[in-house]
Amino acid sequence: MPAYTYEKSLENAYKVNWRIEEVLGDRQFDTSRPWLPAQLSGAAAISCLNDEEKMKLTHIELGAYAHIFRFVEEFITPTMVNLAQAVALKEDDAFNALTNFAAEEVKHMALFQRVRALVDEAIGFPLALLSNEQEVATVVLSKNIGAVLLLVEAIEWFTQLHYLSGFKDGETLDPLTRAVFKAHWQEEAQHAHLDDLEIKRAFGAMTDAEKDEATDDLIDLVGAVDGLLQEQVKMDVENLARYLDRTFTESESEEISSNLLRAKRYTFIESGVTHENFLKTFTSVTTSQQQEKVQTALGALLQS
Ligand SMILES: [Fe+2]
Ligand SMILES: [Fe+2]
Numbered sequence: 001m002p003a004y005t006y007e008k009s010l011e012n013a014y015k016v017n018w019r020i021e022e023v024l025g026d027r028q029f030d031t032s033r034p035w036l037p038a039q040l041s042g043a044a045a046i047s048c049l050n051d052e053e054k055m056k057l058t059h060i061e062l063g064a065y066a067h068i069f070r071f072v073e074e075f076i077t078p079t080m081v082n083l084a085q086a087v088a089l090k091e092d093d094a095f096n097a098l099t100n101f102a103a104e105e106v107k108h109m110a111l112f113q114r115v116r117a118l119v120d121e122a123i124g125f126p127l128a129l130l131s132n133e134q135e136v137a138t139v140v141l142s143k144n145i146g147a148v149l150l151l152v153e154a155i156e157w158f159t160q161l162h163y164l165s166g167f168k169d170g171e172t173l174d175p176l177t178r179a180v181f182k183a184h185w186q187e188e189a190q191h192a193h194l195d196d197l198e199i200k201r202a203f204g205a206m207t208d209a210e211k212d213e214a215t216d217d218l219i220d221l222v223g224a225v226d227g228l229l230q231e232q233v234k235m236d237v238e239n240l241a242r243y244l245d246r247t248f249t250e251s252e253s254e255e256i257s258s259n260l261l262r263a264k265r266y267t268f269i270e271s272g273v274t275h276e277n278f279l280k281t282f283t284s285v286t287t288s289q290q291q292e293k294v295q296t297a298l299g300a301l302l303q304s
Pocket of ligand 1: 073104105108184188246
């Protein structure tokens with residue numbers, strides 16, 4: 001991994017900085033196309049849905065996918081504000097890059113709020129989505145800062161992976177979907193670099209006991225993310241039934257739920273914590289015992 005710097009990150013951020021209007025324009029979602037890339041969707045493996053219904057499921061999934069970014073940015077933003085505050089009037093480059101990072105996340109939240117309205121308009125009713133973001137953010141902010149930053153870094157690296165492996169060359173996908181996640185990918189790249197710098201700073205100042213606490217808190221946080229994904233899956237199934245105007249039997253609901261949960265766990269947990277760049281940062285600040293503890297807990301979660 002090249003050595004990142006605050007100065008270079010901000011310079012890159014200024015190069016790619018976009019306005020919400022440039023991303024959305026007056027575009028609408030196209031319901032005749034899939035919205036979420038196949039790599040991130042649970043639709044393909046579901047036998048109780050026909051092809052048209054599977055495509056419509058990707059609309060429901062994309063609505064939740066975009067909303068979950070809005071949801072986690074609720075705690076990412078104040079995390080960056082707090083880190084910026086800690087270096088104010090002491091380290092100009094770090095302060096400038098971190099405040100810009102926070103401002104970009106505020107913009108992303110506004111973007112995803114607009115996306116949510118466009119999704120609802122295209123689908124024809126308001127999607128049921130996770131709604132306790134401030135409560136969750138308060139809990140997250142009470143955790144060890146090293147754990148919070150590792151979770152944030154995993155998220156920001158998977159935004160890179162998802163765009164490059166799914167949206168970028170997804171020619172059949174809805175064009176608005178691709179435009180939104182291209183814009184997000186462009187600004188998130190700098191965030192992932194800043195996370196790496198801040199993780200090294202945070203862990204560099206910790207005692208061994210604090211590093212153990214960070215490891216334990218990271219396991220708790222990922223467990224909490226999984227709980228949120230399970231809640232959203234229940235709502236996805238309700239959203240789909242409403243969208244298709246169809247009632248599912250118990251076994252159909254179970255089949256849809258288990259495939260959606262598997263896809264969401266890959267999307268929001270596995271693709272982040274197994275990202276090569278995340279692992280480089282993580283292994284550089286933790287002991288092999290701590291790494292093993294996290295790997296074991298994540299392995300058990302992902303296989304449950
Ligand atoms: Fe973001
Ligand atoms: Fe970000």
